[in-house]
Amino acid sequence: xxxxxxxxRSFQVGDQQVTALRDINLSIAAGDxxxxxxxxxxxxxxxxxxxxxxxxxxxxxxxxxxxDVTALDDEQQAKVRxxxxxxxxxxxxxxxxxxxxxxxxxPLILAGITxxxxxxxxxxxxxxxxxxxxxxxxxxxxxxxxxxxVAIARATSMHPAxxxxxxxxxNLDQTTGREVINLLETLVExxxxxxxxxxxxxxxxxxxxxLHMVDGRIVSxxxxxx
Amino acid sequence: xxxxxxxxxASGSLRGSRSRxxxxxxxxxxxxxxxxxxxxxxxxxxxYVVNQFSSLGTNLVIVFPGRxxxxxxxxxxxxxxxxxxxxxxxxxxxxxxxxxxxIAPLTIGTSQISKDALNREVxxxxxxxxxxxVRHMTLGQGQFLSAGDxxxxxxxxxxxxxxxxxxxxxxxxxxxxxxLGDRRFRVIGVMAAQGESMxxxxxxxxxxxxxxxxxxxxxxxxxxxxxxxxxxxxxxxAKRAAEQILTERHNGERDVTVVTQDAVLATFDRILxxxxxxxxxxxxxxxxxxxxxxMNVMLIAVSQRVKEIGLLKALGAPAxxxxxxxxxxxxxxxxIGSVAGLMLGELGVLAIGKIYPSLPVVAPxxxxxxxxxxxxxxxxxxxxxxARRAARLDPVTALAGR
Numbered sequence: 001x002x003x004x005x006x007x008x009r010s011f012q013v014g015d016q017q018v019t020a021l022r023d024i025n026l027s028i029a030a031g032d033x034x035x036x037x038x039x040x041x042x043x044x045x046x047x048x049x050x051x052x053x054x055x056x057x058x059x060x061x062x063x064x065x066x067x068d069v070t071a072l073d074d075e076q077q078a079k080v081r082x083x084x085x086x087x088x089x090x091x092x093x094x095x096x097x098x099x100x101x102x103x104x105x106x107p108l109i110l111a112g113i114t115x116x117x118x119x120x121x122x123x124x125x126x127x128x129x130x131x132x133x134x135x136x137x138x139x140x141x142x143x144x145x146x147x148x149x150v151a152i153a154r155a156t157s158m159h160p161a162x163x164x165x166x167x168x169x170x171n172l173d174q175t176t177g178r179e180v181i182n183l184l185e186t187l188v189e190x191x192x193x194x195x196x197x198x199x200x201x202x203x204x205x206x207x208x209x210x211l212h213m214v215d216g217r218i219v220s221x222x223x224x225x226x
Numbered sequence: 227x228x229x230x231x232x233x234x235x236a237s238g239s240l241r242g243s244r245s246r247x248x249x250x251x252x253x254x255x256x257x258x259x260x261x262x263x264x265x266x267x268x269x270x271x272x273x274y275v276v277n278q279f280s281s282l283g284t285n286l287v288i289v290f291p292g293r294x295x296x297x298x299x300x301x302x303x304x305x306x307x308x309x310x311x312x313x314x315x316x317x318x319x320x321x322x323x324x325x326x327x328x329i330a331p332l333t334i335g336t337s338q339i340s341k342d343a344l345n346r347e348v349x350x351x352x353x354x355x356x357x358x359x360v361r362h363m364t365l366g367q368g369q370f371l372s373a374g375d376x377x378x379x380x381x382x383x384x385x386x387x388x389x390x391x392x393x394x395x396x397x398x399x400x401x402x403x404x405x406l407g408d409r410r411f412r413v414i415g416v417m418a419a420q421g422e423s424m425x426x427x428x429x430x431x432x433x434x435x436x437x438x439x440x441x442x443x444x445x446x447x448x449x450x451x452x453x454x455x456x457x458x459x460x461x462x463x464a465k466r467a468a469e470q471i472l473t474e475r476h477n478g479e480r481d482v483t484v485v486t487q488d489a490v491l492a493t494f495d496r497i498l499x500x501x502x503x504x505x506x507x508x509x510x511x512x513x514x515x516x517x518x519x520x521m522n523v524m525l526i527a528v529s530q531r532v533k534e535i536g537l538l539k540a541l542g543a544p545a546x547x548x549x550x551x552x553x554x555x556x557x558x559x560x561x562i563g564s565v566a567g568l569m570l571g572e573l574g575v576l577a578i579g580k581i582y583p584s585l586p587v588v589a590p591x592x593x594x595x596x597x598x599x600x601x602x603x604x605x606x607x608x609x610x611x612x613a614r615r616a617a618r619l620d621p622v623t624a625l626a627g628r
Contacts, residue, residue, distance in 0.1 A: 049622050052540070054539070054540060054621040054622050054625070055621075055622050074544065074545055075544040075545070075546065078539070078542050078543060078544035078545075078547075079542065079544070080542075081539075081540065081541070081542040082541065082542020082543075083542070085542075087540045087541070089625070093533065093536075093537045093540075093625065095534055095537065097238060097239065097241075097242035098238070106538075106541060107541045107542060109227060109228075109231045109235065110227055110538065110541055110542055110543045110547065111227075111542065112227050112228050112231075114228075154541075158542075
């Protein structure tokens, strides 16, 4: 499903060329549960942004579902993001002036789905994540765990094939963090490809495939057979 | 993304920062209101002048004897000639032309009017029944000169309102006899008090049939012939026809002058319209200032909402959509601003109308359209840059809030 061949990414910082990713070759199958671990600055987040089409590689090709997505223009990439990719962020990124329900609805609005359809989908999602009685609350009236649940509901509202989570438990305490991970793992059972970036070995260790990154390279991969 | 949703999202983010939105709307509405009020004042002045003119009569063409040369004294004067007289038959001949609706011949002179022991000097106007409609005068009481043969010299007269008051006091005076010069006239009507218009006080005149006036002043010539054209478009044909008919009747000599009231009016109209445009333009500058304000505030909004923009991009919003969202905000701001401004402006116009009732202040439709148009245009124009800036943000750095 995700095919990285010879992907590199370098940034211009001042007059210095900083290389964040070096010659990454990676292939992730549909329905995989992958964690990406490594110290800060190792390029985990850059890799995730490239997978999520938020960033473009300096070189190499990226095939998603068999099609080369590096060649697409911004608008086409936005469409791919809308239809195939969901994001969960460390700091939730909820729109503060919108209610929980409206935050969940946002991707559906952007995709131009009819209000009637949106309503039923949002109601279903809120129910799935136990947020029905929080629907009309604004983010600042919700706990951290609730906020991340809203964010996950939002990320899955368009039924994406790939869910990308960047330190999804980073701003949560241990118990709520575990709950959030459990939620994400139920999505894997529904054939969603889940990719989690974390520096927490306990959380990373739960993935089927664990990639370890150092200095812009994938240095090792461990697996957990179940 | 559906248009309704764009509008809803934009209005949601406007509501999200209430004081900013209110200030923007205030700036926009003051701009629109000042355009509306100032052009209404200019238009009011124009209408005031036009009304003054048309109170003299509409579609009026004025014929008078003698030819006005461009400068100084005409050659005839040097030879001791007086211009050929304009006669009643000349006036009657004009009526045959299809472009001419009505005519009113005019003879003017001063005479002594007396009733019992009271007497005073008055201006006597000799004319026909059509003077009333041609000159837009109104009768107060009784009846006006009777229509019919303009050569008949009936001994009847119509008094100006002030003359009647001076001669008869509280009595209506109708049916009474007065003496004008050496003849006796029966009062058949009294004019309504109109006051002064264009330097001529109709309250202090006496109107008699034109033939009676000729006898009274021992003359056959006319002072003026007032010609009313069929319509506004018929004014020029009527003018040309009058010149041609009178030239033919005067053995091919063009010894009359024909002017249109419209020519004078048009000049005033042009000057005042230009003035209205000028002050409207000055007011429009305040709209441009409001536009710059919108741009400034939108730029701040973009930098305040960098994270939100990054999120929208991550959720699959293409650059064009983000641009449209910011556009929609600007359009909403200037739209609400112009509606509020229109209401404010109309209130202002209403207030001016109350303070100066004689000034017909009305904002012309083109100024209202121009004000709304300018405010929408500046709102959109000045949001192009902020909207593009938002659309071009790099999603990764935007999400990081940098």
